[in-house]
């Protein structure tokens with residue numbers, strides 16, 4: 001079962017996960033992180049950046065793989081995930097830019113971009129800790145409902161709901177690309193530790209389906225139930241639809257502190 005941790009705020013969630021990442025980097029300087037974009041993981045990056053400012057450590061060998069990218073946005077577009085990862089992760093944390101990969105969404109090389117990405121992840125020794133958000137559709141990365149649990153990095157068509165959700169980042173809804181290239185659910189399941197974060201009432205249904213619903217391709221988030229090491233970090237509104245919430249709180253309250261997440 002996934003470990004469910006309900007914290008009081010996004011900031012507390014960020015600090016919990018940042019502490020875990022610090023520990024990983026301390027134990028292995030070339031730790032491989034799976035990096036999500038969107039609003040959800042921002043408190044993790046902010047907490048980690050703050051922690052590194054206060055208490056510096058060498059992160060120059062840390063490697064990273066973004067979860068997904070839009071197809072067809074011109075290089076340098078402010079909403080391309082390459083740009084977002086550089087702005088929100090690489091610069092604030094002081095990571096080495098050449099060690100941070102983002103799927104290639106250029107039309108010209110799209111045919112082999114997925115296979116290239118899988119090879120790069122494999123060559124890095126696989127992802128140690130994969131940060132994840134979840135969409136209102138239940139998507140992980142951009143694996144919309146119906147995605148195979150065995151899927152690898154490939155081109156997908158964004159669900160209309162996901163395009164509408166991401167329209168807030170663009171000047172107009174029409175500008176949101178229709179296609180993306182995303183790590184597959186199979187890729188995500190190969191990571192050694194999944195850390196899924198969700199905040200706000202609008203994520204409560206997707207979280208309940210992912211954690212407690214049937215394992216089904218109709219709810220891509222439910223793929224986490226097939227993984228042996230998953231931590232789900234929620235604020236109270238995102239946790240509100242969980243049937244066994246009291247039990248999860250009880251488990252966490254009684255967990256020996258040394259175990260961490």
Ligand code: PGA
Pocket residue numbers: 037038039040041133134135136139140141
């Ligand atoms: P959000 O997106 O973090 O911006 O809510 C999450 C997702 O779509 O996976």
